[in-house]
Amino acid sequence: DSGVTQTPKHLITATGQRVTLRCSPRSGDLSVYWYQQSLDQGLQFLIQYYNGEERAKGNILERFSAQQFPDLHSELNLSSLELGDSALYFCASSVQTGPNYEQYFGPGTRLTVT
Amino acid sequence: AQSVTQPDIHITVSEGASLELRCNYSYGATPYLFWYVQSPGQGLQLLLKYFSGDTLVQGIKGFEAEFKRSQSSFNLRKPSVHWSDAAEYFCAVGGGSNSGYALNFGKGTSLLVTP
Numbered sequence: 001d002s003g004v005t006q007t008p009k010h011l012i013t014a015t016g017q018r019v020t021l022r023c024s025p026r027s028g029d030l031s032v033y034w035y036q037q038s039l040d041q042g043l044q045f046l047i048q049y050y051n052g053e054e055r056a057k058g059n060i061l062e063r064f065s066a067q068q069f070p071d072l073h074s075e076l077n078l079s080s081l082e083l084g085d086s087a088l089y090f091c092a093s094s095v096q097t098g099p100n101y102e103q104y105f106g107p108g109t110r111l112t113v114t
Numbered sequence: 115a116q117s118v119t120q121p122d123i124h125i126t127v128s129e130g131a132s133l134e135l136r137c138n139y140s141y142g143a144t145p146y147l148f149w150y151v152q153s154p155g156q157g158l159q160l161l162l163k164y165f166s167g168d169t170l171v172q173g174i175k176g177f178e179a180e181f182k183r184s185q186s187s188f189n190l191r192k193p194s195v196h197w198s199d200a201a202e203y204f205c206a207v208g209g210g211s212n213s214g215y216a217l218n219f220g221k222g223t224s225l226l227v228t229p
Binding site (some may be wrong): 002004028031033035042043044045048050055056058090097098099100101102103104105106107108 | 146150156157158159160163165175204206208209210212214215216217218219220221222
């Protein structure tokens with residue numbers, strides 16, 4: 001158990017819908033990363049938040065957004081869903097932001113768009 | 115941009131045999147390198163990491179990896195594989211500050227362990 005929690009574990013929804021994925025980082029971790037794992041693209045970095053502020057963006061679509069709240073939990077919002085958004089979405093947290101800080105991964109949320 | 119390549123998509127080894135999973139990186143400076151393991155239906159667990167210093171790194175579950183700058187490689191090894199090692203293994207390189215030091219992952223190597 002990494003100490004990072006993600007809810008829900010599974011999510012099935014229809015095209016065009018909007019969903020929210022939730023992540024609670026390890027206690028004391030200030031940095032949260034979101035990654036997407038799909039069969040064709042592999043594991044890709046989406047976005048990072050640090051202490052409530054957006055720090056970096058990766059291959060995140062404009063239909064996707066995220067935020068980190070004062071209690072440091074984070075939410076990833078996916079809208080106008082398409083079949084291709086079906087994937088496993090991971091959240092990872094680290095104490096600080098920096099190259100030598102280990103990222104701890106949650107169990108993921110599996111999103112299926114039908 | 116930082117990237118890693120895992121040349122082997124699938125590897126099959128017999129239980130008790132030795133294992134080596136290959137990883138090649140592309141990065142101008144000294145890279146921050148990681149190996150993660152993902153069991154079916156699970157998240158990613160860090161096996162080991164290399165930042166600097168000793169080029170032979172010891173990790174959890176009996177794994178080790180060797181950083182070879184001349185070959186741009188960071189191969190993962192285990193002397194004797196157990197059936198419970200069957201999983202997906204990912205090599206990753208840490209990005210720079212412009213990416214928040216996010217990890218750039220390889221495509222993964224799926225390990226099958228036969229009796």
